[in-house]
Amino acid sequence: MTDELLKRCRDIVGASWVLADEAAMAPYLTDWRGRFTGRARAVLLPSNTAEVAQLVRACAEHRVPIVPRGGRTGLVLGSVPDASGAAVVLSLRRLNRVRAVDATNRTITVEAGAILQSIRDAAAAAGMLFPLSLAAEGSCTIGGNLSTNAGGTAVLRYGNTRELCLGLEVVTPKGEVWDGLRGLRKDNTGYALRELFIGAEGTLGIITGAVLKLHPQPKASTVALVALESAEDALALLSLMQERCASSLTGFELMSDFCLHLVATHFPHLPRPFDGRHPQYALLEVSSSESESHAVGMLENAIEAALETAIAGDAVVATSMAQSGGLWQLREHIPLAQASAGKNIKHDVSLPISRIAEFIATTDAKLADAFPGCQVVCFGHLGDGNLHYNVAPGEGVAHDAFLAHQSDINRIVHDSVVAFGGSISAEHGIGALKREDLKRYKDPVELEMMRAIKAALDPLGIMNPGKIL
Structure with a gap:
């Protein structure tokens, strides 16, 4: 400088x-x-x-x-x-204030450096819910969440970060301030500029503030872990739960047996709900605006139907907040267990929900053929079609040697994702890591429009260069 x-x-x-x-x-x-x-x-x-x-x-x-x-x-x-x-x-870590809470309008206005957990806490203090929930919520910032359009565990009910944002404050590449901090559900006065900056990863400007939607706090929620024989059964269970619980179904997470095996190995203090092992598991959360008994009744009735029709093999329903927390910890500790096990190759992908089981079976087979013994750590937000499909080396394979094959493994996974009509990035973004993959898989017309927007808003090319494009 x-x-x-x-x-x-x-x-x-x-x-x-x-x-x-x-x-x-x-x-x-x-x-x-x-x-x-x-x-x-x-x-x-x-x-x-x-x-x-x-x-x-x-x-x-x-x-x-x-x-x-x-x-x-x-x-x-x-x-x-x-x-x-x-x-x-x-x-932006010093821009961390909650500027205002408007309970009547159900909005909260915050600065970009505010930690997600602090926003959730401020909403709760006002008797409201900010539903964005991530494993990193104790350290991630809302500016980062907006810049990547983060998803998390409640997208099924509340949507991505994009759906939770009503207005933005942005510093443009010219150093001008766009004050779009409006708490309006309807504003049909031209281009939706807010949409350009959400998910743009700081390449079009710097988000400094946001108006976010709040929701009523549910009266109660309850959690269950369901053992399944296949990903196909998981899809059948999802359909059944949506029919029985509708919008009260706030979470539906898929976890393979290998995921929970890793968690059990590296975090033995966490609960082991079942005596035996099953190929797949679904973690369900049902919330109610009425009462705890209403939430528990909905969930138990739906699971009973799943057991009677042999969709589910076994199930555990939490009977306390502590048990609910313990079941969620199984899901939240999967990335930590992966890190404890060693290096792996991560993929954050989305697919049409109806094709997820076929994608898993096909891609697992392709990887096993190309890299015998490799281990797939597959988990994610089945309810919104987002899988974290990670690949780890097999027993006895050196991690650094395995990582040398990252480009080949990425190609197998991403080719399969696109073949099934999916996206190579669901909620993590593109950054610099997936930039070349974006060139390979993104429609050329889409890329050209993106480049035109970038050139129009940032003609000097100074905003987060080398990211996305």
């Missing part, structure tokens, strides 16, 4: 909030999994939207690229600078 620009940044945010020392910058330059470390001219930590705008204007004048950074929980290198050292990292 030039001395002139460095001085200007210090004048804007204060010297202590411009980090140029290698040791001070280090925590901002490495991805969550610790597999890539970039370089940067400096790390900038503004405290409000006006400072973000001034910093962007200064960087634009000096043609210095900007990499926005949230909670560092992404998995596709979306908030990590490249190895050139040309960019600055702009961290």
Whole structure:
């Protein structure tokens, strides 16, 4: 960074909030999994939207690229600078306030650096629910959630982050502030600009604030774990649960036997609900606006029907909050168990729900043929068609040697995803990790439109360069 620009940044945010020392910058330059470390001219930590705008204007004048950074929980290198050292990292962690809660309008206005859990807590304090829920909610920021259109475990009932956002505040690549913080359900006054920035991974501008939808807190919720013989049975169970419970079905998670075997191996203190092992499991959550007995009754009746029709082989229904939490921990500890087991190749894909079982069987077979002994860790949000389809080395295979085949494994999985009418990214985004894959699989007309939007809004190409496009 030039001395002139460095001085200007210090004048804007204060010297202590411009980090140029290698040791001070280090925590901002490495991805969550610790597999890539970039370089940067400096790390900038503004405290409000006006400072973000001034910093962007200064960087634009000096043609210095900007990499926005949230909670560092992404998995596709979306908030990590490249190895050139040309960019600055702009961290939003100081923009972390809840600005307002409007219980009557059922909205909450927050800054982009607010931690997801703090937003959920603020909503709960007002007697409301902000339903976005992720394993990383204690550290991920809402700006990152918006920039990747995060999903989570409640999409089946409440939708992705996009569906939970009514308005945005954005600093454009020119350093202008677009104040779109409107809590309106209907606003038919032209292009839906909000939609451009959600899911854009900071390539079109920097989200600094958002108006989010709140929902009534359910009176009660209950959880069950169901043992299944196949993914086909999981789809049949999903249909049955939707028929019996409708919108009260708030979660439906699929987990393979190998997933729970990993969890049991690395976290033996967690519950083991069944004596034997089953090929697949479904974790169900039903919520009620009436009462706990109503929620439990709906769930038990639906599971009884599944057992009677042999869709389900066995089931455990939680009888307390503690038991519900224990069953959810089985699901939430799968990524942690994978990390404890060693390195693996992750895929975040979405498919038409009706084709998920066929996709799993076909892709499992292709991988087994190409890489004998490899182990598939398949779990995810079956209710919205999102699978985390991860591939680990077989017993006795060195992890680094296995990772050398990452491009070949990605090709097998992504070719299969596209063949079944799916997407290579469901909720993690594209970042730098999947950029070349996007070129391969995205419709050329779509790519050209995306490039045109990027060129129109960011003609200097300074906003998170090298990500998505």
